[in-house]
Amino acid sequence: MLADKSEKVQGPASYFPSIEKKYGQPIAHWIALVEATLPLRHMELVQMLKTEYQMGHGHANAIVAYVLAQKKT
Structure with missing residues (x-):
């Protein structure tokens, strides 16, 4: 079943738009940094x-x- 477009993103991903805006990098950048330090x-x-x-x-x-x-x- 497809998610309704009006549903809000929940959990950690709900922060992603504000993280991208505040720190000027796409989420993929931050994910790669974290994965590199595992x-x-x-x-x-x-x-x-x-x-x-x-x-x-x-x-x-x-x-x-x-x-x-x-x-x-």
Whole structure:
């Protein structure tokens, strides 16, 4: 069944438009950065994004959560 276009994106991906706007890079860029630093743990990855790229905690956490969830499937 196809998703209704009026349905809101939920979960970590709901942050993606604001992350792209605020940090000027596509989400694929941030996902690739996180994937390149695996197998660091969740909070180590969040801290890396915050420290090295001055990303806010919520945005960093959303990207890391998304990447790690994709690795589990």
